Amino acid sequence: MGATVTTANNTENTWGGGNEPMGASYGKLMMWFFIVSDALTFSGFLAAYGFSRFKFIDNWPIADEVFTHFPFMHGVEAPMYYVALMTFILIFSSVTMVLAVDAGHQMKQKKVAFYMLLTIVGGLIFVGSQAWEWKNFIKGEYGAVETKGGSIIQFVNNKGERVKLEDFAVRLPGQREELTRSQGKWFMKSEESLASYSVAEVQAGFKAHPELLVRTEKIYRDTKEDKANTKLQPGLNKNKQREIVTRAESEVLVGNAHLVVEGANLKHNEYGSKLFADFFFFITGFHGFHVFSGVVINFIIFLNIVLGTYEKRKSYEMVEKVGLYWHFVDLVWVFVFTFFYLV
Amino acid sequence: MSHAHEHVSNTKRIWLVFALLSVVTIVEVFLGIVRPDFLFMNNFLGMNLLNWVFIILTLYKAYYIVWAFMHMEGEKSSLRWAVVGTVIFLVVYLLFILLVEADYIYDIFKNSTIKWNF
Numbered sequence: 001m002g003a004t005v006t007t008a009n010n011t012e013n014t015w016g017g018g019n020e021p022m023g024a025s026y027g028k029l030m031m032w033f034f035i036v037s038d039a040l041t042f043s044g045f046l047a048a049y050g051f052s053r054f055k056f057i058d059n060w061p062i063a064d065e066v067f068t069h070f071p072f073m074h075g076v077e078a079p080m081y082y083v084a085l086m087t088f089i090l091i092f093s094s095v096t097m098v099l100a101v102d103a104g105h106q107m108k109q110k111k112v113a114f115y116m117l118l119t120i121v122g123g124l125i126f127v128g129s130q131a132w133e134w135k136n137f138i139k140g141e142y143g144a145v146e147t148k149g150g151s152i153i154q155f156v157n158n159k160g161e162r163v164k165l166e167d168f169a170v171r172l173p174g175q176r177e178e179l180t181r182s183q184g185k186w187f188m189k190s191e192e193s194l195a196s197y198s199v200a201e202v203q204a205g206f207k208a209h210p211e212l213l214v215r216t217e218k219i220y221r222d223t224k225e226d227k228a229n230t231k232l233q234p235g236l237n238k239n240k241q242r243e244i245v246t247r248a249e250s251e252v253l254v255g256n257a258h259l260v261v262e263g264a265n266l267k268h269n270e271y272g273s274k275l276f277a278d279f280f281f282f283i284t285g286f287h288g289f290h291v292f293s294g295v296v297i298n299f300i301i302f303l304n305i306v307l308g309t310y311e312k313r314k315s316y317e318m319v320e321k322v323g324l325y326w327h328f329v330d331l332v333w334v335f336v337f338t339f340f341y342l343v
Numbered sequence: 344m345s346h347a348h349e350h351v352s353n354t355k356r357i358w359l360v361f362a363l364l365s366v367v368t369i370v371e372v373f374l375g376i377v378r379p380d381f382l383f384m385n386n387f388l389g390m391n392l393l394n395w396v397f398i399i400l401t402l403y404k405a406y407y408i409v410w411a412f413m414h415m416e417g418e419k420s421s422l423r424w425a426v427v428g429t430v431i432f433l434v435v436y437l438l439f440i441l442l443v444e445a446d447y448i449y450d451i452f453k454n455s456t457i458k459w460n461f
Contacts, residue, residue: 054446327412
């Protein structure tokens, strides 16, 4: 396989072969071109996310309220910490990858294999973390109600703190149970799984708790218009937080309820705008798929390192090529992190 | 590949870049949790200063990942321009069109007589 290690640059005979355009070998150049196209794909996704967000800028969920979980810390609001940890794991696996490339330049087989293994482990931990993040997102925490107009309303107490559905909803007799196969589901088209409470149960619970208020999707901007708005509960609304409306207005909104939403899926989202969940699943999913493919490719290269393929080839350029891909995955995550969690 | 046969170890620089990326990430997370009012409540060109800080820090991190980890600094300038120039040009173009358009649609929704979300 002489072709993969050619370094000679024959200036006397341009068309005689062995030439490397832009001073990079064929494989590396193609990896760079692949990265360019993939970067544009991700840019397209993130730009589409930006488009939807700018379009619904007054209703977009606040990331700090969505991603608040940390392993083994139940009920503790820990925004950002978990995703920061994930970011560190990915950056660190990028570092071990670049150390593997560096060791490859010095033809130290064992060192390359060791760092490569660390990189693979880092990648697996990252994918696992993402799965856990998805689980929390899908499961939801507080639950919400969707109105007939498609807007999400959430519940707070008179101090403005979030209240879970299970804390106030009542059990009413005669509410429908989710049908299973043994109860005649077999002849129906598959139905969406029912929430823990029906709309009527939430409405009855809301009536029984006069201290409850509704928090809408809309973000309070502290403008003159907002200050003059009599529908908003005085004293609870803060700039750039979601609007909390008065009890009278809350009752109107709850009366408009159409569906109980718990967690998020591609159709409904208890955190607010449905598009937020769609983009979250799609972009982090596509990124997670890249990480997973990266782990698989890294593993193949790891096997080759251990088998001594690159020792025989007298070049560890293959490690460099997968390294480029791996760093690119890290690079994408840096942007996803910013635009989903920070901004 | 010009650097490949030099056999120089860059370990020190790698760890330095790692430290840099870590510090920037910690600063980002810290700002994201605290959200200081003087940054969060003041706007510049339609976006609050905090978001500007985040985006600039992100680009700073991206620069180091591409230049140090992907070793762009060792490539020929023709390769650098072919890759980075193309991506930056197209991304800026795409963002400009989509974000301006989205802002326009936002205004339409806001001022229209039809309620779309209630």
